[in-house]
Amino acid sequence: MSNLKEVQARPSMDNNNTVLHITMLPWLAMGHLIPFLELSKCLALKGHRITLISTPRNIKRLSNLSPNLSPLITLIELPLPHVHGLPENAESSMDIHTNKSQHLKMAFDGLEAPIAAFLERSTPDWIIYDYASHWLPTIATRLGVPCAFFGLFTAAFLAFIGPPSVVLSNEATWSTAEDFTVAPSWVPFPSNIVFRLHEVKHALPENISGFSDSYRFGIALRDCEIVLVRSRVEFEPEWFKLLTEFWQKPVIPVGFLPPSVEDGADEKDWAEVNAWLDKHRTKSVVYVALGTEAKLSQDQVNELALGLELSGLPFFWVLRELPGSTKDGNDMGMLPDGFEDRTRDRGLVFKGWAPQVRILGHSAIGGILTHCGWNSVIEALSLGRALILLPVMHDQGLNARLLEEKKIGLEIPRDERDGSFTRDSVADTVRLVMVEKEGEPLRSKAKEARVVLGNRDENEHCFDGFVRFLMEHKRQQG
Known part of the structure; x- marks a missing residue:
């Protein structure tokens, strides 16, 4: 499989060495x-x-x-x-x-x-x-x-x-x-x-x-x-x-x-990311990534940022400016004034593409705040990372419910009609999943899921x- 160290490709030995x-x-x-x-x-x-x-x-x-x-x-x-x-x-x-x-x-x-x-x-x-x-x-x-x-x-x-x-x-x-x-x-x-x-x-x-x-x-x-x-x-x-x-x-x-942890990483990009992660304790960092398409409103970006700040935990946030975004309050690239300066000692906002599988595979990562895209869920659970769920679109909501039902993820509480959430709900959920005693069953379930997925x-x-x-x-x- 692709999560193995790759060996020489070989014809299958079944059915008279049929090659398809x-x-x-x-x-x-x-x-x-x-x-x-x-x-x-x-x-x-x-x-x-x-x-x-x-x-x-x-x-x-x-x-x-x-x-x-x-x-x-x-x-x-x-x-x-x-x-x-x-x-x-x-x-x-x-x-x-x-x-x-x-x-x-x-x-x-x-x-x-x-x-x-x-x-x-x-x-x-x-x-x-x-x-x-x-x-x-x-x-x-x-x-x-x-x-x-x-x-x-x-x-x-x-x-x-x-x-x-x-x-x-x-x-x-x-x-x-x-x-x-x-x-x-x-x-x-x-x-x-x-x-x-x-x-x-x-x-x-x-x-x-x-x-x-x-x-x-x-x-x-x-x-x-x-x-x-x-x-x-x-x-x-x-x-x-x-x-x-x-x-x-x-x-x-x-x-x-x-996927393989080595897949798809530019060595220059990875060197920069790896150097930052190496400075942090094992399983202390929450990785924040919402995929290539999920789009939050400006208010949601603000509350997510301030919630990460309020949590007091180290974070690595991959933040992409999405096609069609504007500067009129709906740009995912706009962060609260002073946020990056205030969190510089324990947080990094990485603007652009990041080698996600390699990041998740680093020992400093303890959990992921994810949009619940099935690719990201598989990547995270195959490495035993705890899940903080923030679904946005497509199948992501059903994935979040399935993961919560299996008690291997916890969703950030939101208004069901407009999807709004508060900085306090972000901070409380991140802390519970990452460090608090009440979150230990979730962290244990994530480790168990690694046996099935990884x-x-x-x-x-x-x-x-x-x-x-x-x-x-x-x-x-x-």
Whole structure:
């Protein structure tokens, strides 16, 4: 697996040394591109050939491949078609404001013809695709190539959005934001895994792309041969069972795909960060990172900053200025007057991209204040870091509820309607999770979760089952 020290890539010894050629097509977001690349690396370490398709700027954003993997992984660049209303050079969700996400999907849909032409020439054994490319299974069927939907979400999220009768319906099941805040009728067991109103009130954009996200998910799930989930049955058994009942096809866990601590770090950047972390005691620092897309209001940035100051604990805060932000009180880069000077002795605000996995792997880090993106959760728990939860958008709210239900994270209290929170709630939650006696069970649970999420052998056993399925299917078809 990719969290191992990399060894020479080798052909699998099962099924007569069958070597597969697999094409990958992720959605245009770093939170999707990175796990698709991780999956590619894991397959290449088994000796299989991978072709990963994306746009030029996104391909350049991916970390360099190690010499033993680069002969087996080919990165293909296809220019993104221009769409009116999409900013120039925008090729990823990190390049745009969230109100332009439908424009990006329209541009992505414009890749259908060039991708079809490429697949006709390359004849892969399998195609693994993402939710946005609902048109991909039709191409695969025409070419006689089996395809797999790779769900970069928890099984809980994929089951929450509904069975086929819901996600493929023309009726507006999710017509209001309030609909998301109660347990769906199709969940047959008690569940608190629901959204809060503030997490979804802006999640119902005008459907200018012609296809709702629900429809894209529905077609992607309906028309694949198998559903792949970046999780394990042991972590969410009831949700895997429900998902299988909904779609009546193999739902296969691929494991958590925890990345290598060495992955994706520029040595110059890391030297600066490492020097700062080395000055702090073991597990004393809270790492604060809200992903590449999550956007807080100016008031929320202020309260988060003042809460970190009030906590009295060391912190390392990665703060990015997001596309579309302005200077009129909605800029994530604006901090309270004097904040950095007052906290200089124990806090660092790192403005820009930071080597997150390496930071989390440093002994000084005790916990993470996270937006609950599934990538970040996996990275943190695979290293045993305690979780302070501040979900903002997309699936993050459901992830937060799932983690709280498992008692491996604690959410910062917020107003459920507008998402506001106070500096006191930030300080109290950070201190409880990081240092106070009442937080010891959470810290212990995080250590236990490392066994499930970060265990090399168990993740590899799970992954090997997935690979055997792919090869057995090819053998049967061959």
